[in-house]
Amino acid sequence: MQTVIAADGHRIAYSSAGHPPPLLADPDGTVRFLDRSTDPPLGAAPRPTPRPQATATCADGATLVLYTDGLIERRGEDIDEGLRRLAARLAEHHRHRTEDLADALIELSAGTDDTALVVLRL
DSSP: OEEEEOTTSSEEEEEOSSOOOOEEEOTTSOEEEOOSSOOOOTTOSSSOOOOOOEEEEOOTTOEEEEEOGGGTOOTTSOHHHHHHHHHHHHHHHTTSOHHHHHHHHHTTOOSSSOOOEEEEEO
């Protein structure tokens, strides 16, 4: 996952190589996946091709969440269930301090895979 946040904090450019989509919570609690730039993992294409990139805008105080699949995947469960669970938890806790929000989100991990989580208040 590559993510670049503009200096003003209101624009995010991103590109994904097989990672789950970043999640953005607006200050009002609206949550959206930044999923307009997904592509297979690096090396999966038969020959190198340019990576897609997309941009999104956000308001002051928005929260950006980057994470690995270990946070959302559970054995025997469709990945969409994990994505819905993460979005619901973020919507519920988006106003918390970033440290407390990160704790609330990391609790979703089933603990069966490596998990990385980055929570940024913009």
